[in-house]
Amino acid sequence: xxxxxxxxxxxxxxxxxxQGLQQEPDIELICIEKGSEKNVLAGTGxxxxxxxxxxxxxxxxxxxxxxxxxxxxxxxxxxKAGLTDGTLVMDLPLLQVADNPGIRIRWSELYxxxxxxxxGRVWYNTTIAxxxxxxxxxxxxxxxxxxxxxxxxxxxxxxxxxxxGCDGRYSQVRSTFFGGQPEPTYLQACIYRLLVPNRADNxxxxxxxxxxxxxxxxxxxxxxNEVYIAGSFxxxxxxxxxxxxxxxxxxxxxxxxxxxxxxxxxxxxxxxCDHVDNIHWARIQEILPVFGDTKGHVICLGDSSHAxxxxxxxxxxxxxxxxxFFVSQIRQCLAEARKNNSQLDxxxxxxxxxxxxxSRIKFVQQFSREASDSLLSESNPxxxxxxxxxAPFLKKLMNLYRHTPEII
Numbered sequence: 001x002x003x004x005x006x007x008x009x010x011x012x013x014x015x016x017x018x019q020g021l022q023q024e025p026d027i028e029l030i031c032i033e034k035g036s037e038k039n040v041l042a043g044t045g046x047x048x049x050x051x052x053x054x055x056x057x058x059x060x061x062x063x064x065x066x067x068x069x070x071x072x073x074x075x076x077x078x079x080k081a082g083l084t085d086g087t088l089v090m091d092l093p094l095l096q097v098a099d100n101p102g103i104r105i106r107w108s109e110l111y112x113x114x115x116x117x118x119x120g121r122v123w124y125n126t127t128i129a130x131x132x133x134x135x136x137x138x139x140x141x142x143x144x145x146x147x148x149x150x151x152x153x154x155x156x157x158x159x160x161x162x163x164x165g166c167d168g169r170y171s172q173v174r175s176t177f178f179g180g181q182p183e184p185t186y187l188q189a190c191i192y193r194l195l196v197p198n199r200a201d202n203x204x205x206x207x208x209x210x211x212x213x214x215x216x217x218x219x220x221x222x223x224x225n226e227v228y229i230a231g232s233f234x235x236x237x238x239x240x241x242x243x244x245x246x247x248x249x250x251x252x253x254x255x256x257x258x259x260x261x262x263x264x265x266x267x268x269x270x271x272x273c274d275h276v277d278n279i280h281w282a283r284i285q286e287i288l289p290v291f292g293d294t295k296g297h298v299i300c301l302g303d304s305s306h307a308x309x310x311x312x313x314x315x316x317x318x319x320x321x322x323x324x325f326f327v328s329q330i331r332q333c334l335a336e337a338r339k340n341n342s343q344l345d346x347x348x349x350x351x352x353x354x355x356x357x358x359s360r361i362k363f364v365q366q367f368s369r370e371a372s373d374s375l376l377s378e379s380n381p382x383x384x385x386x387x388x389x390x391a392p393f394l395k396k397l398m399n400l401y402r403h404t405p406e407i408i
Contacts, residue, residue, distance in 0.1 A: 018122070034127045043108065044195050047207055048317055053068070072223065084262065085259035142158075187372055196274070204267070239283055
């Protein structure tokens with residue numbers, strides 16, 4: 001019954017899958033990660049939605065508790081939104097639409113918590129030179145050639161039954177087995193992120209957004225007395241991020257209304273201008289979802305499967321859902337195979353996962369797209385934020401936060 005699985009990428013979904021399967025006697029598990037164990041590039045923060053913590057608590061209670069520990073994260077309890085002049089339009093306690101809070105955390109700390117339980121299980125600093133279906137194979141139809149980037153040593157992994165692509169938006173797994181890199185759909189808006197020191201009086205605390213036309217400032221505090229800031233502004237039809245718009249004197253005025261800035265927004269804009277050299281600029285985009293390939297032995301999860309608009313903070317959160325749900329399904333299929341004294345049917349497993357995840361991902365992507373209306377040049381943030389306080393939007397939030405996949 002023993003099958004060989006290669007997990008590509010030790011991000012959120014990859015780590016959860018390795019954790020969940022590392023004690024399975026019928027699985028030989030290999031995880032390949034091109035980055036280092038400490039992931040020094042994970043320098044900003046993120047908010048993890050209530051739905052991630054809900055499903056993680058069912059999947060791995062100890063990990064869920066460790067992620068919420070003091071000094072590791074801060075609770076995400078509310079969502080405030082308004083105008084950059086300080087006008088508050090929406091103040092939503094998350095427990096009104098969720099069964100539990102979310103968290104605010106630094107990316108590097110999240111990786112540390114996820115990777116600690118799988119120490120020794122991940123091949124770090126390792127890239128894939130080639131991966132393919134073997135021309136003929138009695139067992140395990142896939143093979144990979146991997147290379148250690150420190151020693152230069154290459155190794156062939158053959159007789160692989162399943163490749164799980166958890167290697168992010170620019171996935172090598174997806175590019176290899178699904179016809180190249182996907183063509184993204186753009187929102188026609190720019191987004192940038194950075195971490196800055198909080199003020200001594202902790203002016204910034206829980207999750208908040210401030211708008212001026214289609215220009216948005218988003219901020220929340222994370223442990224270490226730091227503030228995560230995500231700024232955005234509309235782009236022209238060519239999707240050009242103008243060098244001029246990256247200049248401090250332009251950014252200083254970009255979000256200002258006729259009534260000026262509130263104290264919070266002035267602090268955010270000043271912080272952006274003071275740290276402009278540390279900003280990473282990007283275009284907001286999504287890709288069409290894929291899951292299992294046509295031959296039934298490769299699957300993509302997380303951003304490699306369904307990168308989405310970040311407006312509702314569901315990118316990382318859906319990776320939690322993917323990882324927990326996939327492990328639940330493979331455990332169930334393994335139990336059935338043992339009961340019948342048969343081999344695990346990998347194509348049937350992947351088809352089952354896709355059938356149950358596709359509709360959920362379609363909903364989350366569509367909802368994230370709808371919620372992005374305030375990031376466009378023709379935005380009317382006052383009306384749009386008021387609509388987000390009404391029953392139709394709140395009903396969708398309840399669906400998002402409470403109706404997580406069932407863990408068996």
